[in-house]
Amino acid sequence: MESRAVEQGGAPPPAGRGARRPEDYRTPLWVDWCPGCGNFGILTALTQAFAELGLEPRRTVVVSGIGCSGKTPHYIYANGVHTLHGRAIPFATGIKLANPGLTVLVVGGDGDLLGIGAGHFVALGRRNLDITVIMHNNQVYGLTKGQASPTLPYGVKTKALPKPNIQDMVNPIALALASGYTFVARGYALDVKGLKELIKQAIRHRGAAFIDVLQPCVTYNDVYTVQFYRRALYRLEDDPDWDPLVRSPEEAPEKMARAVAKSMEWGERIPYGVFYVDPTKPSFEERLEKRLPGYLDQPPALQRVEQAGKPTVTREHLRRIFGEKIVQVNPARRGRR
Amino acid sequence: MESRAVEQGGAPPPAGRGARRPEDYRTPLWVDWCPGCGNFGILTALTQAFAELGLEPRRTVVVSGIGCSGKTPHYIYANGVHTLHGRAIPFATGIKLANPGLTVLVVGGDGDLLGIGAGHFVALGRRNLDITVIMHNNQVYGLTKGQASPTLPYGVKTKALPKPNIQDMVNPIALALASGYTFVARGYALDVKGLKELIKQAIRHRGAAFIDVLQPCVTYNDVYTVQFYRRALYRLEDDPDWDPLVRSPEEAPEKMARAVAKSMEWGERIPYGVFYVDPTKPSFEERLEKRLPGYLDQPPALQRVEQAGKPTVTREHLRRIFGEKIVQVNPARRGRR
């Protein structure tokens, strides 16, 4: 009875199974973002992408940090891990490495991923672990009431700021490229269809994928508004010469340099779409499989370590694994001196 | 007597003052780096640069993290702040902001600055605070016995590693550029003269400066050795077409893109020298002065806050500063209802 009450807060999956619809990936919880918030678009794109990819909720994990964006997993019917401010990436890293069979996504705010979490953001790039990072870029700290986030340009004064921003913005695309992400793109929260396609590509990509999603915050950001983006945004794919795909490792430096140069356009005109894709670099899991043959089949999460209440490791195993540390003690045999 | 004993551990300054020699910037402490360590070259370059700039020891602060590199300040006769692993930059930030008249340098390891400290590294770039960051890049964690640092490329196996490195390297130059550093260079520990010049330029530069110093670790790094660098290194300045200087803000994106492209050369041939200088961006202190007129003259460290044991702030000051919070209480005057 009490538990009945509680159940309503949970997320019974939809009745009909089989082919999945976006709605099947939504929990019945009330979404407490401000009306008109760009996050709604991202949520829709996510569930659409999940549906089109046919992801299995129990084999999918959405990991988030803290912030308005951090609430996302609760609205999605798939595993959700709402972690600490800035730490979504290392939580996701542990999840993915312990069970590489899972599809793991990180959703986070711009403060979360590029402010307090910037160190982990860089580290994930270096590892090229198969995780998709989706950054809700609203240029503000939403949940703490509108302070400047690391993506707000210098001199800009949004509503909640008492004075114009005194820090510079970081360039998320360039930072991702410098860190080693092998899929780097920018999406726009209100172009749900385009974003959905980017998310699908990012999830399918084997390696660390990053999508910088421009997300209007209607409550605190009165500069980067829907009106602003409508004027400024243009699609990379509309340029027939734009080719972000690395076809062989040798192409990487030049494509990356072009992507970085492109990423510096931020002003009147802002490009979005795919900046860079390098499918030639091995993912971290692949590297690990090389080092630990059998890892992908028997990752940490799937190994049996107990048998009838006992360790599966026996004394004989110890002798073989740690033999180097074993000394034969034989005072009698050889005696002293 | 006991204190006499202790004094020997300190650093009485050299007798003769006046024009300073590099030796005047050395403490009498025994340097406990391994013989042949590249750090010696960096130490020498630092003291030479200090001497040539005529820095005043008491107005100069060398801030370090933890690692072999972290010991540097103790060997330098100037203020030294040997902080926490990864946190040298934020300590230095507090020092510089509280007393912008000081010359502040950060010296740190590659693990320190780009591993555990990567978030702060990015943040300093965004702020463009007038601090010079010198990274002792030995590709390993020296003081903890040779594990791979974030600058060691994928697949490389140095002496102390049981297996080849499974993580990718981060590109320090590209990362610094993406973060917003306005002076970005690479030096080589054994080219002391060249390094000294870079350090001088970096200190003179008004804004966040970064020098990636290639530093052979003779004990743990048997890949990036002196022999290796001798073959691979070439000077950017030897190319007459190489012009890293941003002369007006409009030039910045293109120069930066070129610098990033250049920074991707890492293999047979490795460029060093100045990659990028942008003196056109205002430093953080300049921005602050705009916001807080008088800040540079009366920064936090130099404000008088006490007068004969009392606050300098009076009740009348409170009335004026916080007047908005004061309510006139007058139950009698208007009465109720």
Place this chain on the structure above:
Amino acid sequence: MVLSEAYLVIGGPQGSGLETSAQVLTVAFASRGYGVVANREYHSNIMGRHSYVVFTVNSRRLVGHLSAPFHVAAFMDAESVFTHFEEVSKGSIFVYDRDVEATPLEKVVSMEPARRARVERRLRELGVEPTVGGVVEHLRSRGVRVAGLSFRGILERLQSRYQVPRGRLRRFTSAIVAGAVAGALGLDAAALEEGFRYRFRRREHLVEPNVYTAMLAAEEVRGQAGSIDLEPGSLELGEALVVTGNEAVAIGKVIAGVRFQSYYPITPAQDESFYLEEHELLDAGGERLGSVVVLQTEDELAAIAAAIGAALTGARAATATSGPGYDLMVEGLSWAGISEVPVVVTLYQRGGPSTGMPTRGSQEDLLASLFAGHGEFPRIVLSSGDHEEALRDAVTAANLAEKYQLPVIHLLDKFLANTVKMIELPDPAGMRVERGVWEEEPGPDYRRFRLDAPTHPISPRAPLGGAVMWYTGVEHDEYGHVSEDPEMRMKMMEKRMEKLSLADREIPERGERAVLYPGGEKPSSIEMLILGWGSVKPVVLEAVERLRREGVAAAYLHLRYFQPFPARYVYALVKGVKEHGGKVVAVEHSYRAQASMVVEMNTGLIVPYKVVKYTGRPIYLHELLEALREIHAGKTGRVVLRFGE
């Protein structure tokens, strides 16, 4: 009956102007000579979730406690009605929006499932129809004086009079609520005007239409429900500060001479830094007092590091944070400990663990404030019980940090942080700024960690910039150079730890580190000794007052310092009370009653009775009194309080 003290509640969705109503009312009451306090409850949400403000208004004195049932309740929406309908009683005035009368519980989508289930069950039990109208009927039948206003109607009248654009009309909802309360308590238009002027300082054109709207509501309420007879306010302060705890601390820091504050935004600490930043120019009307550098860092690791760096230059430096941020600061704290850095960490406790209940209050971080940070180093931990203490302690904390050259943790909590209170305007002339021991003319052989100073264990300081010195988190010699020598280690360890003994000798236990109320009470005459700390102070003091009137010889020992702990004084008092058969009761906002653990650790005396609350809501007078009476009657040893939605 004429009341001299009234309890009020107003409610509505987050982002709908409830804060405006609260501020206006607080100032209106203050300006009329009432003591007033207002506590805000809200979700970790920007817009839409339920929020409410609870007030106590007293006609004769400054107040800090809250209580229920409420004499007046005024709500903006259906969720508030469903959430709070049981918190009023016969004779209370209950104001709601008639336009949502038909709204059924199930349509209130913003309500949390757990609460909805509970309300549903309760309504079923009571046999009440689950609509706003049903609830109102129920209240009326219980003798509550109900006033249903048509919010839409009032806004339409406003619109026709002032031509407010339709899209902005909703912003005047706050005026309706403020007006409703004013009406119910007989506050006049002029008082409301003071409130609106305070609120819309630089947008004066908003004052008139707001007062107009409020008065429409006031009249309507009086018409429907009459009003409650509250004694006229009689406080003769001349001027008063109406501030939150966050603001009180910021003002204290300015007085203390804190000129560098680094922070990373976190509820409920951040408003202190924002307030400081707003006043960073220290603009005393033309006179240059300097300025405060307020730095938003990339995280809390950087916040404490930057504050320490600033402190090393001789600036008075501080940082402010809450639990999760504090966790990230403890490595830095340990560095400040070994390097003897005077730095203040203002720690606002909120509901934990982890992200916990970020917008709710607690006193859960006491043990962490004392013991987090590896290794052994001295720190001072002090806590404030109300706005007045918070302001003064901000000065004291900065003094102690510099006097003993160590980190000081100033403990506060969300209750205090967000509560708006009327206090006297402080006079800095009565405060001290003590900057500790400095080396007047540091020579080239300056030793930052000198072991043979006359002021030992305090080594005279010099700022970076004023001498050459070294700092390191590694164990070090007098110069600050790394040392692993065992004798040097012992000397440095002892030097550092002895600073705490010194502080223990120098800071008075009685009256400063712990304060007994009523002051002169002898242990032998105390029947019930209540131990508490931080923001339980006002409500416990009130409870003690009431118990004494009931004939129970209660007293309150307000613990202010947890390090150095006033062990001798507390020991003597607690021991004395126990020996004479008195009861010793801890009242705290934590599951384990952490302060009582610290008492036990320091005195070896067990605190046998506990009243705790860990719902994240403040302790109310009525529930506390009930708990204490039960304990006094010998009915129970531990009471868990739970009032408040």
Place this chain on the structure above:
Amino acid sequence: MVLSEAYLVIGGPQGSGLETSAQVLTVAFASRGYGVVANREYHSNIMGRHSYVVFTVNSRRLVGHLSAPFHVAAFMDAESVFTHFEEVSKGSIFVYDRDVEATPLEKVVSMEPARRARVERRLRELGVEPTVGGVVEHLRSRGVRVAGLSFRGILERLQSRYQVPRGRLRRFTSAIVAGAVAGALGLDAAALEEGFRYRFRRREHLVEPNVYTAMLAAEEVRGQAGSIDLEPGSLELGEALVVTGNEAVAIGKVIAGVRFQSYYPITPAQDESFYLEEHELLDAGGERLGSVVVLQTEDELAAIAAAIGAALTGARAATATSGPGYDLMVEGLSWAGISEVPVVVTLYQRGGPSTGMPTRGSQEDLLASLFAGHGEFPRIVLSSGDHEEALRDAVTAANLAEKYQLPVIHLLDKFLANTVKMIELPDPAGMRVERGVWEEEPGPDYRRFRLDAPTHPISPRAPLGGAVMWYTGVEHDEYGHVSEDPEMRMKMMEKRMEKLSLADREIPERGERAVLYPGGEKPSSIEMLILGWGSVKPVVLEAVERLRREGVAAAYLHLRYFQPFPARYVYALVKGVKEHGGKVVAVEHSYRAQASMVVEMNTGLIVPYKVVKYTGRPIYLHELLEALREIHAGKTGRVVLRFGE
């Protein structure tokens, strides 16, 4: 006199092969049936600073304690001679390098100024010329049996026999030192060969020239100084493990089924992870046992986050760190607390605060392990006293974490971590792996934080990948969705905290959470009850043994769990001892004697006597005995130990 136990010290500069000597000797003694333990002292430095290893060798049993004066001292360099010359006594054998005889103290540049000043003063007091030769003369005059070897000469003989390249000759210094000790204690070439084989497992060609070199030194020592009569080793173990504490824990983790370990390098924790990584394949000679993922993260914030993430998938996951890293983990710990994640943090204590004395030992982090991490959440804190305990506790920690679904902190320290000890080969068949309560077939309505489970307060787990669930650091409902409801809050808080009460009921106090030695001792018959924990165990046990032989009815209460603390048992025991007039003494490696504070907090009983050491060096038997005798004689209440350079 024939000794059954000998104390040895060897010394030399960091990076000169001292570790090789130590390993070779340890194995050599072990293979000959001696119990042996070796503790290494070193600076935070890669090359050049002074380092030394102290051994105890026992012919009859396994040992863990250290003592002085040393029977044998063998040194590579002048610094060692100057540093340790007062640690030998009449009849000791003292081996040094004759080639540095002329070296004056002032030329030993690597010596720390503080120590140099002290040695200088001491030599002056003794009237000894400040050169190696002068010191040696002094020793000889005091009856020490001095042997001066020409290291250069020995290496030249090696060179002429094996044509070792000149540049590599220095690497054989370690063989000289090992040989010198072997000579002084009559260990044969075959035993040394065992030692070198162990050391140079995959470089067998190095064994012969090393043994050759060692035997040259051995003969020379015997020639000059004779040898010390040590009883033949008589341990009949068949096979033994010779491991450091780090390795013991790593082996324990493999047995426990820990298959994911994240870490960030830090002394003295890192070697555990390196050792795990070396054996990551779990290669049991062809048989596939799976593998361990060992992840070096970018920092400790990430290390704990990754371990938690892995634990959520159902893997047994752990991380290992030391003080500074632990500080960075506490925010994550708090998340694990609210989210009920079974994760093990292996915490190796070192000298603090801050970077402190990174390569020296301490027990300074007990309070931080108990109380760091904001908010209130359950955790288990247990500590190990020796290698055997460390290995078993690694299994226990993993079991408790999963059984109670909470973070477990396994406390160790640098002494244990780096000490090499001979122990019996453990048998996993005698151990249990308890994985706790799992939901067999989680349905679509799975509730991770179910409140009505038969196993309440434990909710049956399911791994990510096996059901759909939510986790959040925010207070939550049964599904793991955010909830700020006060009733839900109370239920969840109580559920979590009750797990600790459950553990308190289920884990035996006596024998598991605290162990009394000798076992059956009654409080009334204990004259001196020593309270200790962690790595003081071996030395205290030995001291108790000796005191009892001296007629003092001493006993040792080894505290193993600090949460849940065995309060009833400890209370009864301590109370009993005190009531019968016995003395209760804490022996700890911290300034404040932190475990005694925890005892006081949990029992309200004061621990009046303290023996503490905070130089970062281990407690030696001889100094401990002296301290305890003084306390027993009523001469003092607090003794600060200081032996060891």
